Amino acid sequence: MLTSEQVRAARMLVxxxxxxxxxxxxxxxPTIKRLESKPGTISAYETTLAAIRAALEAAGVEFIPENGGGAGVRLRKEAP
Structure with missing residues (x-):
């Protein structure tokens, strides 16, 4: 599950x-713009969500699941 806020924040990180x-x-x-414009959980085809997530993860983003503190994103720590 992705939120529009996570996608926007992930884009900014990279x-x-x-x-x-x-x-x-x-x-x-147009699909990216539409999905980011509505607050909360993104409602889209699973293949669309997977493609967005995969592209951002390939760029170094980690998605943080809801754990009581809210879902989020961060940059993956690079290996030494």
Whole structure:
């Protein structure tokens, strides 16, 4: 499960515009804009969510699940 807030925050961590996420995930720019515009859990096809998540994870983002403190994102620690 992804929220629009997580996707926007993840994009900011890797310094991507919506267009960059669209290109990397192969999801259309209008779809990215629509999904990010509505607060809360993203309602989309599972393949669309998987593509967005995979693109952001490949760029170094880790998605943090809800654990009482709220779902979030962070950059993956690089191996030494």
């Amino acid at each position: 310094r991507w515009e919506q267009r960059d996420l669209a290109e990397q995930s192969k999801v259309s720019l």
